[in-house]
Amino acid sequence: MRYIDIRSDTVTQPTQEMREAMFKAEVGDDVYDEDPTMKKLEKYAAEVVGKEDALFVPSGTFGNQLSIFTHCERGNEVILDDSCHIVVHEVGAASVIAGVQLRTINSDKEVMAPQDIKNRIRKGEDDLHFPSTGLICLENAHSNGRVVSLENMKEISETAHEKGIPVHLDGARVFNAATYLNVDPKEITQYCDSVMFCLSKGLCAPVGSLLAGSKDFIQKAKKKRKLMGGGLRQAGFLAAAGLIALEKMRFRLKEDHENARYLGERLNEIPEISVNLDDIHINMVFFRINKDINFREMVSFFLEKGIKINPPENGELRFVTNYWVSKKDVDYIVETMKEYLKK
Amino acid sequence: MRYIDIRSDTVTQPTQEMREAMFKAEVGDDVYDEDPTMKKLEKYAAEVVGKEDALFVPSGTFGNQLSIFTHCERGNEVILDDSCHIVVHEVGAASVIAGVQLRTINSDKEVMAPQDIKNRIRKGEDDLHFPSTGLICLENAHSNGRVVSLENMKEISETAHEKGIPVHLDGARVFNAATYLNVDPKEITQYCDSVMFCLSKGLCAPVGSLLAGSKDFIQKAKKKRKLMGGGLRQAGFLAAAGLIALEKMRFRLKEDHENARYLGERLNEIPEISVNLDDIHINMVFFRINKDINFREMVSFFLEKGIKINPPENGELRFVTNYWVSKKDVDYIVETMKEYLKK
Amino acid sequence: MRYIDIRSDTVTQPTQEMREAMFKAEVGDDVYDEDPTMKKLEKYAAEVVGKEDALFVPSGTFGNQLSIFTHCERGNEVILDDSCHIVVHEVGAASVIAGVQLRTINSDKEVMAPQDIKNRIRKGEDDLHFPSTGLICLENAHSNGRVVSLENMKEISETAHEKGIPVHLDGARVFNAATYLNVDPKEITQYCDSVMFCLSKGLCAPVGSLLAGSKDFIQKAKKKRKLMGGGLRQAGFLAAAGLIALEKMRFRLKEDHENARYLGERLNEIPEISVNLDDIHINMVFFRINKDINFREMVSFFLEKGIKINPPENGELRFVTNYWVSKKDVDYIVETMKEYLKK
Amino acid sequence: MRYIDIRSDTVTQPTQEMREAMFKAEVGDDVYDEDPTMKKLEKYAAEVVGKEDALFVPSGTFGNQLSIFTHCERGNEVILDDSCHIVVHEVGAASVIAGVQLRTINSDKEVMAPQDIKNRIRKGEDDLHFPSTGLICLENAHSNGRVVSLENMKEISETAHEKGIPVHLDGARVFNAATYLNVDPKEITQYCDSVMFCLSKGLCAPVGSLLAGSKDFIQKAKKKRKLMGGGLRQAGFLAAAGLIALEKMRFRLKEDHENARYLGERLNEIPEISVNLDDIHINMVFFRINKDINFREMVSFFLEKGIKINPPENGELRFVTNYWVSKKDVDYIVETMKEYLKK
């Protein structure tokens, strides 16, 4: 049975073209720096985001944590939004691996005010009691489904660099952000010193993310990647799929965004449902159902109809479109929702 | 020359009585558990805050960090106010020693809303992406000079305990809080599982703080105190002064509070000065001068007049009263301020 | 050009059968626990080493470090041989990720004497100054090319378990050890509480290792794997190749061992070369050349002849046989060596 | 009742002169850098060991760990003897606070062979798999009671410095070493970049140790001391006693050594006792009793006679002389031993 899976874009299966590329991939021992396909991927990835060099890592969490570990000294303070992925969904790793102190900001719709950041920046040499701010982390697109403006990124970047503090971008969905802003990804990544982005979400590759930055940064990160157990051997298979993700799939994300908007608007027509249409920037639709629902039952109902959905978090449901979800599928999802609510 | 020192209550000199007690102190090797004066202090300290046991530590920072280290597993999340001492003034130690992730809350006047805490509590078993909340830290009196209400502490304590999470109180100035609330310290400390309080601030002892909690907690903490280098030898000298701090000095803090209020009111009469009188709960007066001031020059001017003050932080000046500052000294401070502003 | 690569068994290319299995692999999101091929691999892997459960990890280093991180509390002591992979080749990771103190033993041929281990085991409750021994790590086959006896493992295991201390086996090449000892791998792994073994070395899979242990241990490890950034998405591709590695390739290692012995004996016939034949237990040949050699030149010479070799470490060369190195290749390697030495 | 306490030199009570100096000590807030007595102590301490600067710390463990934390980056390797205090008696702190990997050497009588150290030094830039050696730690006098020769220290120091690696000396009893070698302490400390020495052992001060090194090193250490909770307030009381320890008491250690030797020789005359006389370099006598002894009973017997002794470790007893143990006391100890063995 074919399922329509709208739980996340991480569930995306690779395309047939990816499978073929993997089948034929030329591979070597990447710990020996001898995997030609991986080298090609890393080179191209660096170009795409306008950085000197890039490094393959097994996951987005790995890339973010490796970046913090490489930028910071232990005991440094890292300023970031209280709801970002690094704070909420990475198991507290920054306190274990990099050993840094997170200094979180509560911000409206997760857009940090540059002034709030400025107020929190500290230099250890100023006061015996202060840790030094070692890094500022941004996330764009944010996992709340919204895209942060270039202006906001620019201002934060300038604030940081004035104080000599680097900026890392959690760009797990940076190509969704670029698509929404209708700009080259480099327009976004120019405001960060390092960026992590994922091949495995909307881009459909099976496994892997990239960390990009300066030559020096990536060289240091490479050693720490080994320490963290991320030195892979014949990784060219994953790179082969990743190349297609980067060379082709990132250019079709607009379709997912249009489907998400269409899904949001159609759901919003249902009386019991309120969709925050303003928040549909990328491929995510967040909404509430104003009715008493047994969500366990609802998830089962959808599953029987061939649709995989997640239960709500804090009362809010999230449907995510991707390559494998067509406009026709969206119609079917909406019909299924109507049917369920009529029950 | 005798100085009036109102920079902080940490500058307090010990009393003559303390010096005499130290001179005559019976001491032993406290690592061997053989210092009789230390034993007496720890026993009495535990009683004062209503806990099973207590442990001497070299400083307030040491006590707070030891508590976090003892309560938490590495990688746990600790919920606390964004402006509290542990976040702002302990050099990022929690990320180094305990290895925990701080999860800070921005709160009005540093009084955390129980609901904000509730929203942030997480249980690692619920989601593969979540660290577990290991501890909630309160601070009372807060270093903003205000005392948190018993109601607030009670509510937070209940919220925490419902989820099986311990509460630590940074009670560096817990006796100032008790004095302000006009309650026995135990009324405050009943809402925490562990409490750190300082002997060396308003209580005038030269060195040291205490960490109190359950027998089991203190036993574990004792080992970790050794690890952190806090196992002292003939520490009974410090304990001798500490006993006087606890047995006598804590009962006279009302005087410091009255002097602070008097100082605040008198300063507020000066046209250029605005004192936030509502915030004078304990021995601290925060105020602003609405005039262009060369603060370096101002600090020098006061010093020449025999008064030690600190320059402002974020535009705000803080004057702190203590045992060595009389009401007459307050008058002199106010006159000096008037004189300076007239220049 | 086809190269004979005898630098390591990590350089092994996957077989055509592996490529085909990857091409057809049924995959799902493994973070959601929905990758059927990965589930099959982990289930089979657990069976092979006689443990309740197993977990895929991106590398051997990842698996060893995850195991230490899961078994130990921070600050624990880990007893292990001074020359083992965890000490020498994992970038000091145990001090960063698990935060443990390594307590190394110098042993003859890297076979730790049970009595030496016994002498170093410590219980923190016995003395305020002592950390607690949290884990004992063995390595079999050792990267010195030798296999440790079952008797030695048994004795160490008993010593450890008497004191309630778990044993982890770095079994990167555990199937080489089983092949040498001519026993089922379970005969070896019965003496450890957890074992890590690699798919990507002699077994020819492109990427990945497995960590196996009790159900409870693996459940805890799964969360910590996420923390370390090892939660992969459609990892079934790697699992598909891994299944062939485990189901087929591990049964042919004898061939590599025979080729290694043949290589060792033939090299030893060359007057300038002394091979320690006693140490050829698996697929590794260590030898010295009693002649003044420019090793850079030598490596180039071999490369031109189509053979990849590493320069010596501490004067010792290591040639490693694998699936892609035939007996005929061995003859060619030996002839090339003779040719080089004649120059 | 007055006890003769020969369990350790940590149990030493301060002298009457120290009590008087403490009574009259001029003190200030040392976190504000305003304690005149502390400043005097730190200045003098630096001079005594020939370093640019020195810093007071609450204990020897604190000083050693602070030194490792200041010298090393997290993940560095530290080379040191397997039986030294840092490995055996500091609760595994180096893995928690500095987060370094200990690389221990088994050496004859705890004198590390320079060649053994050389073999273990690693530079991370040489190999992706290697951590970098960040520090070499020596201990002199060693807690085995022996003094390491200047020649050995010189050779190790040169080996380290050739590779750009600093050397830390755990000089808890460095003045005992200087006394034994009959040299100025600077003759010993010239071979290390930092040295920790204790005021509270043979020197009789109640609490505290010093860490000395370059100006830059001490400045960094000062911040990290704050992080570790070692910023004390009116610490001048401890400094006052410490000054007497350094100015006077260190010059009388010869007496303790002579008493130890006398004790060793007299004990060795007892048939059942074998003292390793060669190992009596300082104030420690190690010996075995060749008779079946109930050590609990023996400790009680001695206690009743007014002598405090420890039970044996690994079959070996240790008696330690100090300022409060006279030659006459030694005679009494020996008589008591004879009496006990006759029973």
Ligand SMILES: [Ca+2]
């Ligand atoms: Ca995917």
Ligand SMILES: [Ca+2]
């Ligand atoms: Ca004080």
Ligand SMILES: [Ca+2]
């Ligand atoms: Ca605040």
Ligand SMILES: [Ca+2]
């Ligand atoms: Ca391979």
Ligand SMILES: [Ca+2]
């Ligand atoms: Ca002493």
Ligand SMILES: [Ca+2]
């Ligand atoms: Ca030894």
